[in-house]
Amino acid sequence: MRVLADENIAEQVIVRLRAAGYDVRWARETDRGEADPALLELATRERRTLITYDKDFRDLVHQSHIPAPYGVILFRIHSAVPDTVKAEFVASSVMAWDSLPPGIWTIQIRH
Numbered sequence: 001m002r003v004l005a006d007e008n009i010a011e012q013v014i015v016r017l018r019a020a021g022y023d024v025r026w027a028r029e030t031d032r033g034e035a036d037p038a039l040l041e042l043a044t045r046e047r048r049t050l051i052t053y054d055k056d057f058r059d060l061v062h063q064s065h066i067p068a069p070y071g072v073i074l075f076r077i078h079s080a081v082p083d084t085v086k087a088e089f090v091a092s093s094v095m096a097w098d099s100l101p102p103g104i105w106t107i108q109i110r111h
């Protein structure tokens with residue numbers, strides 16, 4: 001899976017995915033401050049699944065009809081969950097979703 005990680009994704013996630021052999025482009029390194037529609041376009045152009053905590057991406061795809069043919073994985077994790085647990089959960093979820101069809105997947109952890 002080729003991944004485009006939004007700026008809000010933790011570095012621990014990026015390190016874990018890269019160590020597992022994933023091709024990860026991290027917006028914090030390469031596309032800092034880029035507008036959300038431009039990131040969706042980049043993900044499409046580079047055939048990447050976008051991972052984010054930002055629900056604006058869900059709205060862009062559903063309401064603005066901006067295509068995301070390689071999918072968006074939106075994580076909604078309660079702020080009380082420790083950062084190390086969040087990072088492990090996000091990385092593991094991306095790896096588990098590797099074989100699923102593209103779509104807008106929302107994954108939540110409630111406290």
